[in-house]
Amino acid sequence: MRQTQFSQAGWLKDYALPNASWSQDMLNLYNKFVEKSKDGTWKRIPSYRHIIALTNSIKLEAEKPRQDTRIFLRNLDGEGLGFEYVMFFNPAEKRVVTVYQPGPYLEGYDGFTHGGSTATMIDTTCGICSIFLAGKSMTASLSINFKIPILLGSVVLVDSRLDRMEGRKAFLSCQVLSCDGQTLHAEATALFIQVASPSQR
């Protein structure tokens, strides 16, 4: 596979921090969760170009940087063009939320966010929730009801929670809400299955 020059900084850059592309709504919602994190109930989840071994203590075991791949949501160069997001984890409530601002390269119909990109953000938010609470796990099924389209550049909160475990099966639910919490854009249920390691599949 083509070897691309990967700077160490690029690999270890934490993308889940404010940048010039973030709207005021994005900054406001981010600051709200940063404030909530001060007493430890919420924790911001760092985000890199690769899935680094994350544990629920959000301790990163740096792995050898993959030189020729990037995680789907961090595959674009250029701030604000694709998935601009930051996740927060609340262990006590078994929740992961994503503050998310879809960029112009995620378009579906004119000016609106492609449903597949919303599904990706739901899948990843539920995935991180499952990984932190149930260990390495993979999506077995994901069911989404799309209620109201999401305008590109708007800010939404993707709110996932682990509802129950049955053996290796993690059952999660998720809502996508407008940043003021008044509009339900989508709702989903997901089933994740604990796996020893995806690479062993």
Ligand SMILES: CCCCCCCC(=O)SCCNC(=O)CCNC(=O)[C@H](O)C(C)(C)COP(=O)(O)OP(=O)(O)OC[C@H]1O[C@@H](n2cnc3c(N)ncnc32)[C@H](O)[C@@H]1OP(=O)(O)O
């Ligand atoms: C940055 C971090 C990103 C993380 C988020 C992103 C996650 C992803 O996108 S993962 C990629 C997409 N997912 C995949 O490719 C998974 C492909 N599927 C698989 O690998 C396997 O089917 C897998 C691992 C899900 C389950 O296989 P396996 O380990 O053999 O378990 P299996 O015995 O089939 O099923 C275990 C249980 O789950 C149930 N189950 C499995 N699949 C389903 C399903 N689709 N619907 C309902 N039940 C299911 C089985 O019925 C069984 O139930 P029970 O224990 O009651 O009999």
